[in-house]
Amino acid sequence: MADRDRHPKVEPHLCVAGGAEALAFYRKAFGAKVVMTVPAQDGVRLLHATVQLFGGEVLVHDEFPETTGPGSVRAPTSAGGPSVAINVNLASAAEVDAAIDRAVDAGAVVVMPADNTFWNARYGRVQDPFGHVWAFNAPLD
Template identity: 65%
Template structure:
């Protein structure tokens, strides 16, 4: 019997259009590491991938509307319904993460600012429609 992976209690599983392009973007924009990828037989779509980033993991796959599921990308749905929140240890890292993502092709949704909840915070939308929010407490080094 194969070992069962030690999955975290909560793990986002996102759907994208053009999974290979998405993996390349997440590697460039967020420093993600592709730890597993399974392609369709024709090699054109990602059936499943695991990406390690910011100390956590997300799973992702291409759309498969032919299977009748309702899991579609934000592009097909007309926008994201959630934001993926990344909590960073230092306020300056928020500026760096948002800047890196924008330089890689993300769209700035909310400029980085100091918030009323005593955090440094900003949001971007990736080219696949997912919104990423970056947050860190103020007052840290």
């Protein structure tokens, strides 16, 4: 890969049902910057997108239920729920509350209200409209 130094060592690859809508949500909810998109051959679905947010990158693609077999990836809404949470480490407790509020305003649902934890952090979780869980964490001031 010619641009291997550009890629982070770990990149979550999110499968969604509704790629274009997911990108719009991530822009609104998280201030995401869409770096690249590749449409699928059907002209409707998203084959691939690279999205920058919170100082990192995630990859996003539409679900392709016609592909089956080992390693086939399904959107959480088709798979019965998420199997991971995306953890976002922020600088301050106030940023946790602001990130959750912004996500909720964009259409996410709070699944764990932000609270001060026993590990001395402010922590809370939301679920986006595409079934992915985003956890926000910051040290207490």
